[in-house]
Amino acid sequence: GIQVEQSPPDLILQEGANSTLRCNFSDSVNNLQWFHQNPWGQLINLFYIPSGTKQNGRLSATTVATERYSLLYISSSQTTDSGVYFCAALYAGKSTFGDGTTLTVKP
C-alpha cells in the first residue's frame, strides 16, 4: 500500500505565527485529504487536494502530485488551531493516514 509520512511530528508556535506542515506519499494518489483533530478528538475535513492549491480563510494547501508531496499552510495561527493535523491518501476504497503533526499554539 501507499506510505504516508508527515513532518514535523510536533510543532509549538506563538499565537500569530505562520507554519507549514508537510505530507510525503510514496505513490501517485488521486485523493489526498487533510484533517484537523481538535483536542476533544473531533476530526474535521479541511481539504480535498489531489493537486494544485486551495485556500480556506487562514488555511491553504498545495499538492504537487508529480513530486508526491502536499503542504498545509497555517497563517496567523490562533490557539483554536491547536490539535493534530493528518493527511490521508485514499485509493481503491482503502486509505492510509500519516501519523500526524501535533500543533500547539500558545497565547
Added chain:
Amino acid sequence: NAGVTQTPKFQVLKTGQSMTLQCAQDMNHNSMYWYRQDPGMGLRLIYYSASEGTTDKGEVPNGYNVSRLNKREFSLRLESAAPSQTSVYFCASSLRQGTGEKLLFGSGTQLSVL
C-alpha cells in the same frame, strides 16, 4: 443535524464480551468506513462498504465483523473483545469512493477492554 452519528460514545468491556458499535449517516452517502485510532497514531481502516450490500476488509480487519444494514447504517461488531482492541473507533462516510469525495467523520467511540 446532518452528519455521521455514532453510538455509544464510551464503552468498557471485559475480555471475551461482545458488542456492536452503531453508525448512521443522513447525507445519502454511498460509502461508509470504520477506523480505529490508537494513541499517538493515525487512523487505520478496519472495514469499508463502497455501497449498500457490499463490505470489504481494510488494513486491520481481524477480530471484527461489519454489517451494512441499509444505505444509512453501518455497524461494527466485536465478537470476543480483547485488550488489544482498546482504541477509539471512528465511523466515516463519503458520497462515493474515489476522487472528489471528502471523507466525513463521526465523533468517535472510546472503547476500553479490560
